[in-house]
Amino acid sequence: MERTYIKDLKAKEGQEVTIKGWVDIRRDQGKLIFLDFRDVTGYVQGVILPNATEAHEVGAKLRGEWVVEVRGKINKRPEKNVQADKQNGDIELEILAITVLGSAKELPFEKEAPLNLDTYLDYLPLTLRTDKARAIFKVQSVIINAFREFLTSEGFTEFQAPKLIGEDAEGGANSFNVEYFKHTAHLAQSPQLYKQIMVGIFERVFAAGNVYRAEKHSTTRHLNEYTSLDLEMGFIKDHTDVMKMETKLLAFIMKKLAETCSVEFATLGADIPEVPAEIPSLKLREAQRVIKDEFGTDCSNEPDLEPQHERWLCEYSKKKFNSDFIFVTHFPISKRPFYTYEDENDPGYAKGGDLLFRGVEITTLAQRIHDYDTLVKSMEKKGLNPEKFSFYLQAFKYGMPPHGGLGLGLERLTAKLLNLENVKEAALFPRDLNRIDSLLSQ
RNA sequence: GCGGUCGUAGCUCAAUUUGGUUAGAGCACUCCCCUGUCACGGGAGAGGCUGCCGGUUCAAGUCCGGUCGACCGCGCCA
Numbered sequence: 001m002e003r004t005y006i007k008d009l010k011a012k013e014g015q016e017v018t019i020k021g022w023v024d025i026r027r028d029q030g031k032l033i034f035l036d037f038r039d040v041t042g043y044v045q046g047v048i049l050p051n052a053t054e055a056h057e058v059g060a061k062l063r064g065e066w067v068v069e070v071r072g073k074i075n076k077r078p079e080k081n082v083q084a085d086k087q088n089g090d091i092e093l094e095i096l097a098i099t100v101l102g103s104a105k106e107l108p109f110e111k112e113a114p115l116n117l118d119t120y121l122d123y124l125p126l127t128l129r130t131d132k133a134r135a136i137f138k139v140q141s142v143i144i145n146a147f148r149e150f151l152t153s154e155g156f157t158e159f160q161a162p163k164l165i166g167e168d169a170e171g172g173a174n175s176f177n178v179e180y181f182k183h184t185a186h187l188a189q190s191p192q193l194y195k196q197i198m199v200g201i202f203e204r205v206f207a208a209g210n211v212y213r214a215e216k217h218s219t220t221r222h223l224n225e226y227t228s229l230d231l232e233m234g235f236i237k238d239h240t241d242v243m244k245m246e247t248k249l250l251a252f253i254m255k256k257l258a259e260t261c262s263v264e265f266a267t268l269g270a271d272i273p274e275v276p277a278e279i280p281s282l283k284l285r286e287a288q289r290v291i292k293d294e295f296g297t298d299c300s301n302e303p304d305l306e307p308q309h310e311r312w313l314c315e316y317s318k319k320k321f322n323s324d325f326i327f328v329t330h331f332p333i334s335k336r337p338f339y340t341y342e343d344e345n346d347p348g349y350a351k352g353g354d355l356l357f358r359g360v361e362i363t364t365l366a367q368r369i370h371d372y373d374t375l376v377k378s379m380e381k382k383g384l385n386p387e388k389f390s391f392y393l394q395a396f397k398y399g400m401p402p403h404g405g406l407g408l409g410l411e412r413l414t415a416k417l418l419n420l421e422n423v424k425e426a427a428l429f430p431r432d433l434n435r436i437d438s439l440l441s442q
Numbered sequence: 443g444c445g446g447u448c449g450u451a452g453c454u455c456a457a458u459u460u461g462g463u464u465a466g467a468g469c470a471c472u473c474c475c476c477u478g479u480c481a482c483g484g485g486a487g488a489g490g491c492u493g494c495c496g497g498u499u500c501a502a503g504u505c506c507g508g509u510c511g512a513c514c515g516c517g518c519c520a
Contacts, residue, residue: 034482047479063470110469114454118512119454137513217443218513220513307515440489
């Protein structure tokens with residue numbers, strides 16, 4: 001049987017319909033019972049009139065979250081009862097019959113009210129049913145789809161990167177060990193090495209998947225399992241080609257969000273940022289000069305930016321360039337992974353950098369070394385044994401084009417886009433040191 | 443891992459500053475009343491080992507020590 005969705009009820013005024021969904025709120029006046037129903041498409045008010053005796057009997061015992069099938073007639077509301085600012089505020093469902101499909105206990109928290117993060121996470125199967133959570137993950141779904149759509153249109157091919165790996169990209173630190181295999185195995189921290197291998201096959205590739213970081217951090221921007229939106233492209237001039245691609249990608253994502261998620265952004269009180277035709281870009285040393293001049297802190301001999309510095313740079317970018325985004329490039333090559341390309345015009349510094357958005361780093365991008373001998377030397381310089389990477393190195397021994405790519409943290413992007421205070425709110429089922437879907441057994 | 447803040451009803455919070463009767467409120471829940479509500483309203487009720495262990499004191503939710511947990515910040519990172 002074809003499903004009737006709540007969003008389509010208005011067009012069925014005067015008709016008898018059957019909807020299915022959840023009871024959201026009950027307002028029982030004795031002879032008159034109002035029930036707000038919810039399905040994935042929205043809300044509608046239902047009313048049980050005194051003469052509908054059977055429905056009245058069922059309706060009196062309904063509470064929030066009961067799952068029901070409701071037969072009724074769509075009526076225009078009397079003028080004085082119209083709620084102009086609400087979905088379906090000008091119609092209501094006159095309930096004729098209710099079938100209970102699933103009963104519900106009372107919720108252990110106040111729906112739609114602010115919750116402590118700990119409580120929110122303990123009750124995710126239920127807290128995710130709120131408007132706010134639904135809006136967050138609708139937006140996230142649109143971001144992922146837009147990422148795929150844009151890159152596909154740019155000639156990229158999607159691939160599935162393995163999550164069980166032998167040697168990890170950064171040299172062994174901070175990865176989860178996996179027992180079982182006859183060789184040392186880890187959970188992948190990044191699809192990096194496989195992305196590069198795949199450039200040899202498809203020239204332009206992307207992957208959207210989970211990566212794992214065994215870091216005992218507890219911050220508002222870290223997860224032990226997160227989603228990395230990765231791309232890698234061959235035949236580039238240098239890292240600026242990757243920066244341009246990311247700029248176009250972000251502009252496309254924001255356009256898609258504007259087209260499809262205005263309700264969700266309104267629910268969350270968030271604005272969709274403008275992506276400038278050219279995102280401002282500073283070398284690390286220039287950025288450090290800005291921090292010194294504008295904010296009075298001298299960090300010029302540090303090899304990296306601290307969180308406070310990132311927040312300052314974004315503040316500066318917004319003020320000076322009216323941009324929520326800013327690239328910081330040319331970090332010391334010694335602080336970057338072995339596959340990072342050194343800038344021949346600026347020795348000691350990397351051809352690549354980070355993209356900062358509203359105060360946090362959301363992307364690292366770079367041109368990669370594609371010459372076999374240079375790559376092997378770079379590994380040795382980092383104290384890595386090239387023999388352990390012989391599987392990966394095959395790609396480079398047998399001809400790789402100049403290439404580069406990036407990784408974009410999906411949850412960080414989502415969180416900053418929607419003004420969420422903690423990145424855990426932008427992960428459906430976030431994992432941290434103390435939480436893997438708590439069993440609530442304590 | 444380090445530092446800060448916090449832990450009171452199912453949830454969100456008062457009472458802790460200055461130790462002092464029986465630890466309160468709103469929401470949710472149960473029962474009663476209610477024909478136009480939409481955060482419905484009115485009345486009644488139930489619900490607490492104040493995270494846990496120890497100490498100080500005539501007296502501890504409140505002070506002290508420990509422990510467990512949470513959140514925020516930091517290192518590292520996307």
